[in-house]
Amino acid sequence: MVQLTRSFVISRMFFMGFLISGAAFGQTSPIEPVSAASSEIDAAAPDDAVGQAIQASLEPLRSAFPPLLTARRHQRVDVSRVVLDFYMHRNYRAAWTDDSDVAQLLKSLEDTRIDGLTPADFRISELAQAHESLVAAMPSTAQRAMFDMAATRTFITALLQLRRGKVDPSRLDIHWNFEPAGGNAREDMNTLFAALDAHDVARAFADAPPQEAIYRNLREGLARLRQIRDAGGWPKVAVGQSLKPGMDGVAVAQLRARLVAGGYLDAHLSTKAGYDDKVIAAVKRYQTEQYLGADGVAGAATLAALNVPVEARIDQVRVNMERARWLLYKLQGTFVIVDIAGYKVAMYRDGLPIWHSRVQVGKPVRSTPVFQAEITYITFNPTWTVPPTILKQDVIPKVQNDPGYLAANRIRVLDREGNVLDPSSVDWSNPRGIHLRQDAGPDSSLGQVVIRFPNDYAIYLHDTPHRELFAKTVRATSSGCIRVENPLQLVELLFNDPVRWNSAGIQKQLANGRTENVPLPVKVPVLLAYWTVDLSKDGRVTFKPDIYDYDARVLQGLSQPTKLPALDLRRAEVPLVVTGQNQL
Known part of the structure; x- marks a missing residue:
């Protein structure tokens, strides 16, 4: 390697500050940590001065990131780690020497607005x-290396951000358990890097976001x-009175x-003019698309929804595009997905919908959590052990108000050993050491069947006797579990x-009256997701109530500035920042 001058050593300090100070951009590791095998790639020194400058600048990161670290599920790493791996796999060769590539980068960065x-x-x-x-001008080697690494980090x-x-x-939900990436993460990012090598930076940006039609429709809606x-x-529509068929005037x-x-x-x-049949329709x-009662009357709730500013709806779409970047990769193969805010469930086979039904979900005070699991077995003729919160509240x-409540609902009182009391x-003013269990039956709280997916x-x-609630538009009515309108079809x-588990076979199983757990021959993934937009049949974005007030935190995160360090080629030195600081 050529002898380094004092000015270059100072510039090297700048590069380290630039790279490491971006630790707030930590993302799920897009490529595997550097291995012993990958370290052989850069065994030979770069054959040009800029590459040598990049290598010297990144060398301290080699010790900051242990080379034999084993990637863990859900591992979060600094973008600096990805920058290091990127340059190591190209033997520190500068990446942004073609003016066309830089032009494509700048244009593509500007175009990220279409993705929210x-x-x-x-x-x-x-x-x-x-x-x-x-x-x-005639840039120095240090300046060329500085720009190259800044462009790469950006x-x-x-x-x-587009990919994941x-x-x-x-950070929004400590119980979040969706895997951070789909497919082969290293191959995924290397494909995007290959687009840079092919001088097609725009393609890397085009390929990064989800490619599903749902995402494209959200982008078009935005x-x-x-x-x-x-x-x-x-x-805006004037408020103060309901607008009804037959009315006329300024508000109409x-x-x-x-x-x-x-x-x-x-x-x-x-x-x-006038509130005619066209307006009613x-x-x-x-009202149907906005989850309001579809009576054709523009009452207070309908007028309030109509008057939500368009800027707020833009933010709502942006929030759900972000959720799409988290989750759309999961929507493939065979799976069941619960749309919590949409009060519906669907099953997909080979990526195509084959069934859907209305559901009831948790009340805001007992919200249904967002997570993924696997459906493993079915409980026929289930008993119901009253959960502690429902027991207490x-x-x-x-029972205190009606001593006959337990008998009327076929609920038994059991001690810790399971003996009936x-x-x-x-002492119902201070009951201790008991639990309550409702006998099986079609009118029990769990109905005839429970679809089980072990979780925390x-x-x-499950089935439910409260079938009248499915007719309501707002169905956040349960204590957290998901009541399904047509559960036997899903089973x-x-x-x-x-042959064995057709409709007749299921009815035969139910008819014996026994509480029995039957495992599925193949486990089926289930995703409990939260979306506050829908897509109409013509692809238009429609909006749901944010029943759990989750959107605000996602929007806040989207609004936080990305902490990329400043780039000024005239500066020679900045303070070093410890790696991992402010890591996501």
Whole structure:
């Protein structure tokens, strides 16, 4: 290696500060930690001065990241680790020597706005100015290396945000257990790096986000909403009284204009007057899609939804695009997915929907958690052991008010050993050492069947006697578990055995009255997810109530600036920052 000058040593300190100070961008490791095998790749020194400068700058990171570290599930690492691995696998060769590549990078970074990200996060103007200065002057080796590493860090950071999301979901929910990446993570990122080698940076950005139609529709919906915002937003409708069929006046004219702006009423009808049949149909369609009672009357709830500012709806789409980046890779093969905020469940086989049903989910005070598991067995004719929270808050007060409540609901009182107790022997003002169990039966709290997927929350899918609640638009009515409207249909599909476990076979199993656990021949993944948007049949984005108020925290994370260090080629030295600081 050539002899290093004092100025280069100072510049090397700058590079280290630049690389390590970006630790706040830690992401799930996109490529495997450097192994002994990969260290052989850079055994020979780079054959040019810029490569030698990059190698010297990154060398301290080799000790910061142990070379034989075994990747762990859900491991979080600094982007600096990815930068190091990137350069090691190319023998520290500079990556941004082609002006066209830099132009594509700058354009692609700007275009991240179409994915709901914030282009300003990537310090585009600083990169552009630095590149212009390199082109206009005779840059030093240190400056060329500095720019190259800055461009690479920005490139990787943007790709990771597009690929896996900007916000770390495990920081929003300590119980988050979805795997951080789908497929082969190293191969995934190396494919994107190959696009850079092929001088097709734009393709790397095009390939990074989810490729599913759902995501493309969200992107298109975001663009349409921004067009509406840029044109002045959609009209507000006067509140104060319900608007009903047959009415006329200024508020009805505003309602018609608002329905046109949202795509619910033909534009040529906007100048017509009155709350006519066309308006009734449009209001009902809007109410159905927004999870409001579809009565055709624009009451307080409907008017409030209509008057949500378009900017808030833009943010709602951005939040759900971020969720899509977390989860869409899971939507393949055979699986069951519960849409918590949408009160629905669906089963997919070979990636295609084969069944869906309405569900009831947890009340806001007893919310249904977001997690993934595997359905392993079915309980036929289940008994129900009353959970402690429901026992304390619901059942004991009912027993105190009505001594006949237990008998009427076929609930037995058991001691710690499982012996049946006489309810009259229990001090219901301070019951201790007991639990309650409801006998099996179609009118029991769990109905005829429970679909089990072992988890830390005692959550499951089950039948219910409260079938009247499925007719309601808002179905956050349970104590956390998911009540399914047509559970026996789902059980038949899960067994996927038309001979033994067809509809007749399931009815025969239920008819024997015994409580029995039957394992599935093949475990089926189940995903409990939370989305506050839907897509209509024509691809338009529609909006659901955020029943658990989860959107705000995701939006807050999206709004936090990405802490990329400043790039100024005139600076020679910055303080070193300890690696791992502010790591995601």
